[in-house]
Amino acid sequence: MKDVAARAGVGLKTVSRVVNEEAGVTPDTVARVQAAIDALGFRRNDSARLLRTRRTSSVGLVLEDLADPFYAPLSRAVEDVARSHGALLFTGSSAEDPRREQELVLAFCARRVDGLVVVPASDDHRYLAPEMEAGVATVFVDRPAGRVDADVVLTDNAGGTRDGVAHLIAHGHRRIGFIGDQPSIHTANERLRGYREAMANAALPVLPQWYAMGPTTPDRVRAALAVMLSGPEPVTALFAGNNRVTVTAVRVLSDHPRPVALVGFDDFELADLLSPPVTVVAQDAPGLGRTAAQLLFRRLDGLTTDAPTRTELPARLIPRGSGEIPPSS
Amino acid sequence: MKDVAARAGVGLKTVSRVVNEEAGVTPDTVARVQAAIDALGFRRNDSARLLRTRRTSSVGLVLEDLADPFYAPLSRAVEDVARSHGALLFTGSSAEDPRREQELVLAFCARRVDGLVVVPASDDHRYLAPEMEAGVATVFVDRPAGRVDADVVLTDNAGGTRDGVAHLIAHGHRRIGFIGDQPSIHTANERLRGYREAMANAALPVLPQWYAMGPTTPDRVRAALAVMLSGPEPVTALFAGNNRVTVTAVRVLSDHPRPVALVGFDDFELADLLSPPVTVVAQDAPGLGRTAAQLLFRRLDGLTTDAPTRTELPARLIPRGSGEIPPSS
DNA sequence: CTGAAAGCGCTTACAG
DNA sequence: CTGAAAGCGCTTACAG
Numbered sequence: 117m118k119d120v121a122a123r124a125g126v127g128l129k130t131v132s133r134v135v136n137e138e139a140g141v142t143p144d145t146v147a148r149v150q151a152a153i154d155a156l157g158f159r160r161n162d163s164a165r166l167l168r169t170r171r172t173s174s175v176g177l178v179l180e181d182l183a184d185p186f187y188a189p190l191s192r193a194v195e196d197v198a199r200s201h202g203a204l205l206f207t208g209s210s211a212e213d214p215r216r217e218q219e220l221v222l223a224f225c226a227r228r229v230d231g232l233v234v235v236p237a238s239d240d241h242r243y244l245a246p247e248m249e250a251g252v253a254t255v256f257v258d259r260p261a262g263r264v265d266a267d268v269v270l271t272d273n274a275g276g277t278r279d280g281v282a283h284l285i286a287h288g289h290r291r292i293g294f295i296g297d298q299p300s301i302h303t304a305n306e307r308l309r310g311y312r313e314a315m316a317n318a319a320l321p322v323l324p325q326w327y328a329m330g331p332t333t334p335d336r337v338r339a340a341l342a343v344m345l346s347g348p349e350p351v352t353a354l355f356a357g358n359n360r361v362t363v364t365a366v367r368v369l370s371d372h373p374r375p376v377a378l379v380g381f382d383d384f385e386l387a388d389l390l391s392p393p394v395t396v397v398a399q400d401a402p403g404l405g406r407t408a409a410q411l412l413f414r415r416l417d418g419l420t421t422d423a424p425t426r427t428e429l430p431a432r433l434i435p436r437g438s439g440e441i442p443p444s445s
Numbered sequence: 446m447k448d449v450a451a452r453a454g455v456g457l458k459t460v461s462r463v464v465n466e467e468a469g470v471t472p473d474t475v476a477r478v479q480a481a482i483d484a485l486g487f488r489r490n491d492s493a494r495l496l497r498t499r500r501t502s503s504v505g506l507v508l509e510d511l512a513d514p515f516y517a518p519l520s521r522a523v524e525d526v527a528r529s530h531g532a533l534l535f536t537g538s539s540a541e542d543p544r545r546e547q548e549l550v551l552a553f554c555a556r557r558v559d560g561l562v563v564v565p566a567s568d569d570h571r572y573l574a575p576e577m578e579a580g581v582a583t584v585f586v587d588r589p590a591g592r593v594d595a596d597v598v599l600t601d602n603a604g605g606t607r608d609g610v611a612h613l614i615a616h617g618h619r620r621i622g623f624i625g626d627q628p629s630i631h632t633a634n635e636r637l638r639g640y641r642e643a644m645a646n647a648a649l650p651v652l653p654q655w656y657a658m659g660p661t662t663p664d665r666v667r668a669a670l671a672v673m674l675s676g677p678e679p680v681t682a683l684f685a686g687n688n689r690v691t692v693t694a695v696r697v698l699s700d701h702p703r704p705v706a707l708v709g710f711d712d713f714e715l716a717d718l719l720s721p722p723v724t725v726v727a728q729d730a731p732g733l734g735r736t737a738a739q740l741l742f743r744r745l746d747g748l749t750t751d752a753p754t755r756t757e758l759p760a761r762l763i764p765r766g767s768g769e770i771p772p773s774s
Numbered sequence: 775c776t777g778a779a780a781g782c783g784c785t786t787a788c789a790g
Numbered sequence: 791c792t793g794a795a796a797g798c799g800c801t802t803a804c805a806g
Contacts, residue, residue: 117799127777132801140775157575162555163501164799167493167782174535174556183521183731185514185714192512195538204552206503207536209524223533226491227503246486366718385514386715389695402512446783456793461785469791493783496798 124152176206176224179235193405214238231412253415257408259302269408269427273303276397276431277310280379285318289353293344294327296357337364352443353377377441395439397431453481505535505553508564522734543567560741582744586737588631598737598756602632605726605760606639609708614647618682622673623656625686666693681772682706706770724768726760
């Protein structure tokens with residue numbers, strides 16, 4: 117910029133005015149400065165600019181896994197909102213590791229992002245309190261914040277699961293299994309709660325071998341399912357606690373001698389092409405991202421200084437066939 | 446930092462030393478500075494630091510769509526490599542719009558990212574030449590750079606398609622259709638080329654109504670397929686030019702009276718659960734991202750100053766059933 | 775309409 | 791082992 121000023125024979129401030137398209141510069145001067153800019157191939161250094169203006173026009177997004185089909189549309193929605201507000205997006209995956217989440221969040225804060233959208237991997241975000249007090253707007257999405265007061269945008273996990281399990285009960289099932297993700301994950305627990313509530317609402321018992329929580333690896337799901345499907349009181353229907361469980365369940369059940377009804381939490385692309393087509397409880401992944409990002413920018417733009425809010429988006433039951441199979445015995 | 450120095454009763458430089466864990470500070474001084482840091486809740490401003498050190502330790506990733514199941518693992522791979530080099534990642538979606546690509550790239554450059562990984566939406570990247578000369582390392586991935594000399598990492602699209610079509614020919618097909626993405630997209634053309642080559646290698650004709658290029662919307666694919674499947678010389682097999690085409694083709698073909706063989710470019714999660722299971726030519730999406738990012742950091746770390754390279758990763762045919770259906774007439 | 779001075783928060787290069 | 795000065799590339803607040 118100094119070079120441009122020298123070459124155009126003007127002051128630094130005038131170059132700044134031209135670069136920022138501020139009013140009040142003679143067309144003649146503008147032309148001279150512009151010529152110098154072009155000749156020198158000058159491009160403004162936004163990092164320096166932002167040091168002075170105290171706004172970086174960037175937000176950080178921390179999620180579980182960029183490559184996860186559920187989070188991909190969520191991050192795209194956050195990007196779209198950020199873009200419409202002129203902000204760039206830092207992204208990072210926590211891989212479900214609280215330490216990594218914290219590293220990423222603090223690295224983003226050290227770059228002085230204006231705000232953060234975080235899918236928590238940790239259940240304790242007190243490390244963020246000083247940053248939030250220092251003015252970093254923060255919205256938690258998909259899972260609640262831990263030990264810190266902040267905006268939260270969630271899916272109604274318990275309600276969605278309740279609906280799904282009630283749907284199975286309505287189709288005559290009495291022995292219904294549930295396979296969920298690790299109990300350390302909030303959404304996994306909420307879904308388990310929904311399952312229990314639906315069973316209780318129908319005055320149905322829940323035997324200990326009917327539900328299993330843990331890693332959603334194919335082996336673990338296979339093993340859990342084998343237990344539920346054997347013994348004197350095998351389940352006639354299964355509620356799969358997420359995407360990955362559903363996929364493995366479809367594989368296992370297609371080899372099973374008796375038909376078993378299936379409802380899965382989370383929709384997935386080819387669910388309607390499988391045989392039978394898979395009934396799911398669908399979340400609104402883009403809606404989560406969009407809502408969270410809009411909340412963030414409302415705070416950043418000073419449009420609201422209300423106390424932190426908690427938003428719950430509904431989940432939607434989509435009957436396709438697998439959830440309407442009657443009990444087999 | 447000034448406040449910390451004042452409170453600890455030391456110079457600015459000493460605080461800097463402690464913050465950066467440089468050697469040569471009395472343990473006693475370190476303790477005093479650390480106490481002041483904690484008391485004030487001081488966190489180093491990396492933006493300011495980077496203004497001085499001239500390295501931002503960040504890279505920009507521009508791709509077609511963050512939410513696309515093909516690009517999600519690619520971006521995750523780039524993130525992992527960046528992370529292992531201590532760099533943060535800016536991400537953005539071009540939505541196949543050259544202007545948006547340029548906006549994003551230049552915005553990243555204005556923030557002075559150290560390097561860029563770009564999935565081109567444009568076929569002219571001369572706008573990037575000044576930035577590259579100014580030292581922004583750039584690697585293009587999935588599609589080649591346009592009118593600029595840079596590192597490129599591609600899938601062998603023509604070769605993969607050739608293998609897939611040859612596979613159909615080996616199973617007795619003579620009339621084979623091809624539905625591809627818009628001809629403005631490089632990979633779409635390469636795949637069309639592979640189709641033509643495979644047919645030519647087998648001395649088979651290609652009728653004009655057997656291939657169609659255009660948007661991969663369900664309606665367009667349906668219409669194109671209807672044309673190929675009707676008339677006096679209907680195709681007995683289809684090569685689908687990408688993921689989205691394959692999915693629509695599966696839907697249409699499952700309703701079709703005669704069995705039609707299908708091979709699709711790109712693998713997708715439940716391909717083996719459909720009936721028939723879908724034979725695909727699979728790309729290595731994480732491999733593309735990893736290779737591109739490694740190349741980028743090799744340049745950034747000054748480990749290589751060779752001329753730009755062109756890397757082609759092989760695509761792999763995965764027979765599952767749909768590609769092994771014999772001709773029906 | 776234009777510009778010189780001060781400063782954003784840090785590091786570099788130097789001196790003690 | 792420690793610190794004062796200068797500067798990274800820009801903007802803010804002011805004066806002319």
